[in-house]
Each structure stands twice: as structure tokens, then as C-alpha cells.
Amino acid sequence: MDLSLTAEQEAFRENVRRWLKANIPADWTSRVAATADVPRPEAYDILRAWQRKLYDAGFLGLTWPKDYGGRGLTFIEEMILHQEMALAKAPPILNILGVGMAGPTIVAYGTEEQKRRYPARILSCEEIWCQGYSEPNAGSDLASLQTRAVKDGEHWVINGQKVWTSLAHIADFMMLLARTDPNAPKHKGITYFLLDMKLPGVTVKPLRQMTGDAEFNEVFFDNVRLHESQVLGGVNNGWSVGLTTLMYERLALGFGLQVRLRIALDGLIELSRRMEKHGRNVVKDPVLRQKIAQLWIDTECLKYTGARAITRLLRGEIPGPEASTGKMMWVETHQRLQELAMDIQGPYAQLMRGSEWAVESGLWQHTFLRSRANSIEGGTTEIQKNIIAERILGLPKD
Amino acid sequence: MDFGFSQEQEMLRATARKFFENECTSTFVRARMEEPAGVTDDFWTKLAEQGWLGLVYPEEYGGAGLGFVDLVVLMEEMGRVVMPGPFFATTVLGGLAILEAGSAAQKEEWLTRIAAGEAKATLAWTEPNVRWDAAGVTTTARAAGGDFVLSGTKLFVPDAHLADVLVVAARTSEGPRPEDGVSLFLVPKNTAGLETKLLPTMDQTRKLCEVSFRDARVPGPALLGARDAGWPAVARVLERATVALCAEMCGGAQRVLEMTTEYAKIRVAFGKPIGSYQGVKHRAADMLVDVENAKSLTYYAAWAVDENVVEAALAASMAKAYVTDAYRKVAGAGIQLHGGIGFTWEHDLHLYFKRAKSSEFTFGDATYHRERVASLINL
Numbered sequence: 001m002d003l004s005l006t007a008e009q010e011a012f013r014e015n016v017r018r019w020l021k022a023n024i025p026a027d028w029t030s031r032v033a034a035t036a037d038v039p040r041p042e043a044y045d046i047l048r049a050w051q052r053k054l055y056d057a058g059f060l061g062l063t064w065p066k067d068y069g070g071r072g073l074t075f076i077e078e079m080i081l082h083q084e085m086a087l088a089k090a091p092p093i094l095n096i097l098g099v100g101m102a103g104p105t106i107v108a109y110g111t112e113e114q115k116r117r118y119p120a121r122i123l124s125c126e127e128i129w130c131q132g133y134s135e136p137n138a139g140s141d142l143a144s145l146q147t148r149a150v151k152d153g154e155h156w157v158i159n160g161q162k163v164w165t166s167l168a169h170i171a172d173f174m175m176l177l178a179r180t181d182p183n184a185p186k187h188k189g190i191t192y193f194l195l196d197m198k199l200p201g202v203t204v205k206p207l208r209q210m211t212g213d214a215e216f217n218e219v220f221f222d223n224v225r226l227h228e229s230q231v232l233g234g235v236n237n238g239w240s241v242g243l244t245t246l247m248y249e250r251l252a253l254g255f256g257l258q259v260r261l262r263i264a265l266d267g268l269i270e271l272s273r274r275m276e277k278h279g280r281n282v283v284k285d286p287v288l289r290q291k292i293a294q295l296w297i298d299t300e301c302l303k304y305t306g307a308r309a310i311t312r313l314l315r316g317e318i319p320g321p322e323a324s325t326g327k328m329m330w331v332e333t334h335q336r337l338q339e340l341a342m343d344i345q346g347p348y349a350q351l352m353r354g355s356e357w358a359v360e361s362g363l364w365q366h367t368f369l370r371s372r373a374n375s376i377e378g379g380t381t382e383i384q385k386n387i388i389a390e391r392i393l394g395l396p397k398d
Numbered sequence: 399m400d401f402g403f404s405q406e407q408e409m410l411r412a413t414a415r416k417f418f419e420n421e422c423t424s425t426f427v428r429a430r431m432e433e434p435a436g437v438t439d440d441f442w443t444k445l446a447e448q449g450w451l452g453l454v455y456p457e458e459y460g461g462a463g464l465g466f467v468d469l470v471v472l473m474e475e476m477g478r479v480v481m482p483g484p485f486f487a488t489t490v491l492g493g494l495a496i497l498e499a500g501s502a503a504q505k506e507e508w509l510t511r512i513a514a515g516e517a518k519a520t521l522a523w524t525e526p527n528v529r530w531d532a533a534g535v536t537t538t539a540r541a542a543g544g545d546f547v548l549s550g551t552k553l554f555v556p557d558a559h560l561a562d563v564l565v566v567a568a569r570t571s572e573g574p575r576p577e578d579g580v581s582l583f584l585v586p587k588n589t590a591g592l593e594t595k596l597l598p599t600m601d602q603t604r605k606l607c608e609v610s611f612r613d614a615r616v617p618g619p620a621l622l623g624a625r626d627a628g629w630p631a632v633a634r635v636l637e638r639a640t641v642a643l644c645a646e647m648c649g650g651a652q653r654v655l656e657m658t659t660e661y662a663k664i665r666v667a668f669g670k671p672i673g674s675y676q677g678v679k680h681r682a683a684d685m686l687v688d689v690e691n692a693k694s695l696t697y698y699a700a701w702a703v704d705e706n707v708v709e710a711a712l713a714a715s716m717a718k719a720y721v722t723d724a725y726r727k728v729a730g731a732g733i734q735l736h737g738g739i740g741f742t743w744e745h746d747l748h749l750y751f752k753r754a755k756s757s758e759f760t761f762g763d764a765t766y767h768r769e770r771v772a773s774l775i776n777l
Contacts, residue, residue: 001401001402001700001701002399002701003399003400009399289768289772289777292777296716297695297716297719298691298720300716307694307698308402310399310401311400314400325690325691328687329691384683385679386679392686394659395663395673395682396671397674398670398674
């Protein structure tokens with residue numbers, strides 16, 4: 001057991017740190033108006049520019065092969081990058097679904113042509129990706145999806161609807177799961193497509209959320225003709241390909257999630273130092289100190305659990321149970337953090353952006369409301385628990 | 399970076415698991431619960447033969463010269479079987495205090511005998527005021543001629559009734575800070591004025607004592623380390639012992655999780671194994687999350703104290719705060735998911751539940767350590 005880094009890795013850290021210090025836009029927090037989670041709509045231009053800058057500096061796609069726009073490094077460098085981004089309070093990566101899911105899946109399953117065409121533009125943020133999995137009648141029970149793809153010559157004709165599609169309104173491409181064989185068992189008749197969002201017949205309708213923002217969308221497909229070269233990983237093999245995407249989501253997004261949590265926690269601690277409750281400074285309140293300390297412990301814990309998972313990966317072992325707990329742990333911790341941010345503010349918690357009395361311009365109110373989706377998106381907590389119970393603990397399916 | 403165990407450590411784990419499955423069965427543990435000793439000579443000799451009593455002591459003192467992470471592996475396996483007896487008091491508490499503060503002669507005298515299984519030790523430090531900081535030390539040691547005379551009461555001293563020597567923290571002077579003026583003494587059993595009384599404990603696998611000193615006189619060379627400067631050694635031993643205890647708790651929690659999932663697969667209710675119901679599945683998943691997180695924090699803390707990194711104290715407190723809550727929750731959930739059978743004396747679950755409870759209050763509970771975390775992160 002050795003948590004120290006090699007001289008090269010330390011040099012990489014130093015390099016990242018120096019670069020971030022010189023390049024993070026000073027006022028990005030107020031301009032992007034969020035301390036955690038997915039950005040608000042008006043922030044996209046700033047975030048697009050930020051991702052491009054990161055890419056040009058060579059800090060994106062660290063673990064991807066060099067031939068496809070990556071750097072060919074290990075998860076250690078990836079971890080270092082994310083740790084430094086947290087410490088420097090760096091802006092989030094806009095094309096996160098592309099970087100975290102679409103890119104690695106294309107690298108794993110794509111044809112040479114697909115691998116040359118897509119991954120690099122994902123990293124540079126030239127092409128933003130969204131994820132077309134969930135449907136009105138297929139959420140947790142994803143394999144029941146009904147969007148149909150019917151072969152017609154060299155094309156597939158797509159009809160159906162996706163929902164809760166983050167970033168679809170600015171996305172250039174979608175990772176689309178559609179049913180290609182309605183007669184096969186439900187997991188066997190699904191194909192994974194790379195869909196150009198500008199194709200005729202694709203309609204994106206914003207869905208207003210409880211935050212008031214419209215960051216999710218409904219996406220409708222009306223006889224969309226998609227060329228057969230856009231199949232990823234083989235016809236009727238979409239379920240396996242899609243699961244790979246989800247595995248990458250857990251691993252790669254895991255680093256990012258830990259970073260966002262740490263940034264939010266640092267923000268919460270700064271807030272606590274400024275706020276008074278019941279006539280005393282929040283950080284002097286023994287009960288609130290307990291709650292903040294527990295958040296600190298849980299946030300650190302996510303980091304170490306991640307390091308255990310990386311170690312297994314680097315040793316060429318299969319991921320252990322620790323690899324599956326991260327999402328649940330993150331969700332629970334983040335929601336508790338956001339609740340505490342409201343608790344600390346007391347009656348001020350009620351005031352939204354627009355009031356001069358609002359704490360920190362009402363940023364926490366937005367992130368608090370947004371955090372309610374955490375335990376639903378990317379696999380509900382209930383589904384995560386079923387997966388852990390069945391696949392790791394070996395309990396019987398009902 | 400490599401955040402995992404080495405092949406040698408995995409071998410130690412495999413050896414220890416097999417050894418304890420054979421030698422430390424439920425029947426053995428239950429027999430020891432009923433007796434004051436909590437250990438048999440035969441079992442103690444076997445631990446010595448394995449080289450585990452001196453695992454982390456230097457080879458020059460009869461030890462195996464291994465590191466703290468190796469001890470963590472062994473402690474996890476001991477926790478799996480709720481191992482009774484004075485291993486923790488002797489090897490970790492008393493022994494590490496001697497290793498930390500002792501002169502070469504004192505180490506030679508005691509560590510070699512501890513490692514060989516010929517002597518048992520403990521650390522008498524906490525008092526009825528149940529403070530974990532230096533201010534809790536109110537027992538006094540008065541200089542008299544070349545001797546020291548000890549007066550006061552120590553409470554919650556593990557296995558003092560078995561110890562050949564007690565490492566005692568006592569106040570030799572009043573300094574500006576509570577940390578100043580604490581000294582350590584090696585007090586052999588049979589010292590006049592020393593009395594140990596075994597206390598009835600909820601966790602019968604852990605024997606705790608009251609130790610009183612009524613003008614107990616020890617010679618000058620009984621002083622362990624420098625006079626008035628004993629506290630830093632206690633603090634370092636405490637940090638290590640806390641992490642070792644966390645490892646033992648992780649082992650116990652892991653075993654409860656395994657017992658519970660095994661049972662949930664075979665116990666049938668309403669025509670199906672109870673493990674197929676989501677009410678059971680979700681609780682089992684929660685247990686797994688608790689166990690894995692507990693391990694992550696414990697392993698990190700083990701590395702941190704072994705390497706003596708700056709965050710070692712923070713790492714130890716983070717681990718103890720989390721693992722304390724995790725073991726208590728997991729042991730409780732284990733009983734709940736077993737239903738009535740889990741509440742019986744016959745089933746082993748209560749041994750784990752009680753061990754979780756006794757461990758909770760050893761070296762500070764979760765609330766205490768969260769407050770320490772808050773202080774250490776400058777909140």
C-alpha cells in the first residue's frame with residue numbers, strides 16, 4: 001500500500017496546478033451562477049470556451065488512446081487532474097456526457113472510421129453529446145424502451161420519443177438506444193446508434209424543471225433516416241454497449257462527481273464562516289460542526305474508495321464492490337450537503353435570485369433544488385441498490 | 399500509487415483466516431466469554447508461534463518487523479471472529495507504548511517476552527472522568543527518594559487482570575498545559591498498593607478492569623520515557639490503536655454482512671427467499687456501502703499512520719467516526735434482517751452487535767471524533 005506518487009506524476013500535478021492558476025476565469029462562478037451540478041443555460045458559452053482551453057492545454061482525454069485525440073496516460077493522472085480542479089475550484093466540463101460516456105464507448109466499440117471521426121471533437125467541445133436512453137415508459141426499466149428503428153435500404157428509420165435528455169437543446173449528437181428487433185427478448189433487440197441531432201425529423205422540446213430552468217428535454221423522432229454506418233457495436237448488441245457506457249459513467253464521472261462535491265463543500269464551509277444562526281457564528285455551533293465534519297469525512301471517503309477502484313483497474317483485476325457504491329454515496333452526501341446549506345441560512349433559505357437579501361445571490365437555492373434529481377438521474381438510488389444486492393451480494397432476483 | 403494490499407499481505411490474510419476458522423470457533427469464543435481470562439494458554443502460545451504477538455516490533459526485540467498495514471490485515475481477521483483475549487491490550491496498547499517510549503533495556507525486557515507469548519501487558523490511561531485527552535490524567539505519581547508513589551483510579555483498562563505489566567499514565571507535575579507533566583510508568587503486577595478488579599461488561603469478549611493505586615511504590619527505573627513528557631507517546635499509541643481498532647471493526651462488519659446475505663438467500667417467507675424482496679435487498683445494499691466506506695477510510699488511515707504523514711491524526715479520526723457508526727448500523731441491520739433468530743443467545747450476531755457497541759466507546763465515539771475532525775480542518 002503506497003499512496004505516494006512518482007516524480008513524473010508529481011511533476012504532472014505541479015504542471016496542472018500552475019496551468020489552472022493561470023487560466024481559470026476569475027469571475028466564472030458568478031457568471032455561470034452555480035456552485036455545483038450541471039450549468040445554467042446562460043453559461044454555455046463560457047463553459048464551451050473553458051473546455052476548449054483545457055483541451056488545447058492537453059488536459060482532456062488523458063486515458064484515451066493518442067490515435068483518437070487522447071493522451072494515453074493512466075487513471076492516476078486523471079485522478080490528479082480532477083483533484084487539482086477541485087482545489088482550484090475550476091468550472092465544470094460542459095460536454096461531460098461526451099467525455100464521460102460517448103467517447104470511451106466509441107473508443108471501445110467503434111469502427112476505425114467512427115474512432116477517427118468522433119472522440120477528438122468530443123474532447124475539444126466542438127461537438128456536444130447527449131444521452132438518449134430514458135423514455136416516458138422506460139426509466140429504471142430501461143430495457144422496455146419502445147423507440148423503434150426499422151431498416152430501409154442503407155438507412156434505419158427512427159420513430160419514438162426520449163425524455164429527461166440533458167443538454168439535448170445544445171447537443172450535436174445523441175447516444176441513442178432504439179429497438180431493432182421487437183420479437184427478441186427485451187434486452188436482445190436493442191441497437192446503439194450515433195445520431196446527428198440536426199437530421200430532419202428530430203424535434204427537441206425543453207422540459208421545465210422544479211428549479212425553473214429547462215436543462216432537460218423531450219426529444220421526438222419522426223421518420224428520422226439514419227445511415228447504417230451510425231450503428232455502434234453491432235445491430236441488436238445495444239444493451240451490452242449501453243452497459244459499457246454506464247460502467248464508464250461510474251468510473252470517469254466518479255472523479256468529476258467527487259470534485260464537484262469537494263467544491264460544494266468548500267463553498268459550504270465558507271458560507272458557514274460568514275453566517276450567524278441563533279446569535280452565533282455557524283462554525284461555532286456544535287451541532288452544525290458535527291454535520292460539516294461528517295460531510296468532510298464522506299467526501300474524503302469517496303476519494304479513497306475511488307483510489308481503491310483505480311488500483312484494481314491498474315493491476316488488471318476486475319472491479320470490486322467498492323466500484324459500485326460511489327454513485328449512491330455521492331448522491332446521499334450531496335443531497336445532505338445541500339440540505340445543510342439551507343439549514344445554515346435559516347429563513348434566508350426562502351429567498352431566490354433577484355432579492356438583495358438573498359444569500360450569495362440565491363446560488364444555493366438553485367443547487368439545492370437541482371440536487372433532488374441526483375437520486376433519480378443516472379439510475380435511481382433504488383435501482384442502484386437492486387444492482388448492488390443482486391450483482392455483488394448475489395441475492396436472488398424477484 | 400497503489401491503494402491495495404501486497405501479495406504478502408493477502409497471504410497473511412489467508413493464513414490468518416484459516417487459523418481463526420479452526421482455532422477461534424464460536425464454541426471457543428463462547429467458552430472464553432464465561433471465564434475471567436478470555437484466553438487459553440494454548441491459544442496464546444499459538445498466536446506467538448504464528449509470530450503475531452510481535453508482528454510490528456523490530457526483529458531485534460523478537461518481533462516480525464512488519465508494518466502497520468500488516469497489523470491492519472491481521473486485526474480485520476481477528477474482528478471477523480470476534481476474537482476474545484488480551485491481544486489488543488498486550489500487543490497494540492501496552493506493547494506499542496513500550497516500543498514508543500521505552501529505553502533499549504525496557505524494550506529488551508518486555509517486547510521480547512510479549513512477542514514470545516511469555517508476558518502480557520496493557521495501558522492504564524483512562525479514568526472515571528472518561529476523557530480521551532491529557533486533561534483526563536489525574537492519577538498522580540509523587541517522587542519519593544528515588545521512587546515514585548502512584549495514587550488514583552484508572553477505569554476501562556482492558557485485560558489489566560491478566561497483565562504482567564501495566565503501562566500507567568500519571569501526573570508527575572502540573573504544567574501550563576494538560577499535556578505537560580504526564581509521565582509513563584511500567585508497573586508490574588503484584589506491586590503493593592495496585593489492585594485490579596474485573597468489571598462485568600456487555601461485550602463479554604472484552605474484559606475491562608478498574609485499576610486502583612493506593613500509594614503504590616515503584617522504583618525510579620520504572621519510568622518509561624522522559625519524566626513529564628509522556629503524553630506525546632500516549633497520543634501516538636492512541637492514534638495507532640484507534641486505526642487498529644477500526645480494522646478489527648471492519649472485519650466484524652464484513653462478517654455480519656456475509657452472514658446476513660447468506661441467510662437472506664436461504665430463508666424463505668411467502669414462498670420466496672427473503673433476499674428477493676426489495677425491503678431486504680435495499681438494506682443489504684446499505685450495509686455493503688457502509689462496510690466498503692469503512693474499509694476505505696481505515697486503509698487510508700493505516701497508510702497515513704504507518705507513513706507518519708501530516709494528516710495522520712485527521713485520517714485516524716475520520717476513520718473512527720465513520721467506522722463506529724457503520725459497524726453499529728451494520729450489526730443492527732444484521733439482527734433485523736435475521737428476524738427472531740438474530741435476537742437469540744444461540745446465534746452469533748449478538749457477539750458482533752456487542753463488540754460494535756464496546757468498540758464505539760473505545761478511544762472516543764463518533765461525536766468526539768467528528769469534533770476532532772472539525773478542529774483539525776480548522777473549522
